[in-house]
Amino acid sequence: MSSPNPIASPVRASNDPGPVRVIAVASGKGGVGKTSVSVNLAMSLQNAGQRTLLLDTDLGLANVDVMLGLSPRFTLSDVFAGRCELADTLLEGPNGLLVVPAASGKRHMTELTPAQHVGLVHAFSQLDVPVDVMIIDNAAGISDSVLTFCQAAQDVIVVVCDEPASVTDAYALIKVLSRERGVTRVQVLANQVGHPSEGRQLYDKLERVTAKFLDVTMNYLGAIPRDEWLRRAIQRQEAVVDAFPAAPASMAFREIAKRAEKWQTPNGPRGHVEFFMERLIPTTRSATA
Numbered sequence: 452m453s454s455p456n457p458i459a460s461p462v463r464a465s466n467d468p469g470p471v472r473v474i475a476v477a478s479g480k481g482g483v484g485k486t487s488v489s490v491n492l493a494m495s496l497q498n499a500g501q502r503t504l505l506l507d508t509d510l511g512l513a514n515v516d517v518m519l520g521l522s523p524r525f526t527l528s529d530v531f532a533g534r535c536e537l538a539d540t541l542l543e544g545p546n547g548l549l550v551v552p553a554a555s556g557k558r559h560m561t562e563l564t565p566a567q568h569v570g571l572v573h574a575f576s577q578l579d580v581p582v583d584v585m586i587i588d589n590a591a592g593i594s595d596s597v598l599t600f601c602q603a604a605q606d607v608i609v610v611v612c613d614e615p616a617s618v619t620d621a622y623a624l625i626k627v628l629s630r631e632r633g634v635t636r637v638q639v640l641a642n643q644v645g646h647p648s649e650g651r652q653l654y655d656k657l658e659r660v661t662a663k664f665l666d667v668t669m670n671y672l673g674a675i676p677r678d679e680w681l682r683r684a685i686q687r688q689e690a691v692v693d694a695f696p697a698a699p700a701s702m703a704f705r706e707i708a709k710r711a712e713k714w715q716t717p718n719g720p721r722g723h724v725e726f727f728m729e730r731l732i733p734t735t736r737s738a739t740a
């Protein structure tokens with residue numbers, strides 16, 4: 452197997468971390484900016500002093516590592532193939548951000564079997580790194596994997612943009628999460644907006660229809676402007692918050708991160724998977740072992 456990964460060695464801080472906050476980023480429709488949101492939100496939280504782990508679960512079209520200019524030696528696909536341990540995949544990104552990369556182009560891997568899900572969450576329970584926040588960058592669509600990761604998270608951010616398909620696909624995702632997976636709260640983030648009011652209008656559109664048909668609490672998280680600096684940062688393989696901190700998108704991401712930091716971690720686990728995910732942190736592990 453691999454040589455020992457320095458990041459994966461026990462580096463637990465002496466102060467016990469609180470429960471890890473798990474935030475899933477999803478969108479329904481592809482290409483709305485979900486990975487850009489995941490990367491920049493994770494980076495903003497890390498820069499604000501939250502020890503953050505960014506998990507790329509998009510096994511079909513992974514690109515978190517590409518966006519951050521990282522060169523994975525192992526990816527999640529290797530974990531599933533038994534070629535390495537989860538700890539071997541851990542990469543250290545800018546400012547100490549931890550990244551678990553997925554593998555691009557493995558279309559057949561986009562759907563995890565229930566056993567692989569259990570294996571993954573079990574592998575997370577074995578990780579011995581202190582983390583305050585875990586951001587999950589999901590694949591587009593409404594696959595079982597997406598639903599499971601969203602269900603496992605304490606908060607779900609649904610990214611929308613100003614395209615009719617984005618709003619209808621976001622609604623379809625929220626509907627399944629609410630009706631089939633017991634998700635009761637959804638944060639909506641509008642991306643690529645031309646004007647702040649555009650974000651609010653998108654949210655209102657979505658909220659009207661969810662209020663009518665679904666039993667789910669919606670919250671407007673805010674908007675990220677359409678920003679040429681973000682595209683340039685992608686070309687430089689950096690998070691825009693690091694490459695161009697004064698860019699409008701960077702300022703918006705920092706605001707969103709501040710809001711996310713204030714979210715209350717629920718007292719009890721929502722479901723079986725969340726129970727295991729919470730074992731990511733050592734204190735809970737000993738309490739639940």
Ligand SMILES: Nc1ncnc2c1ncn2[C@@H]1O[C@H](COP(=O)(O)OP(=O)(O)OP(=O)(O)O)[C@@H](O)[C@H]1O
Pocket residue numbers: 478480481482483484485486487488509512590591642643644675676677678679681682685700
């Ligand atoms: N706020 C923004 N301003 C300008 N361009 C943006 C913004 N957000 C995303 N983009 C553009 O949209 C493209 C797609 O973004 P991204 O890869 O983050 O989307 P995605 O939803 O994760 O896609 P996929 O579904 O394929 O994983 C980016 O390469 C970038 O050019």
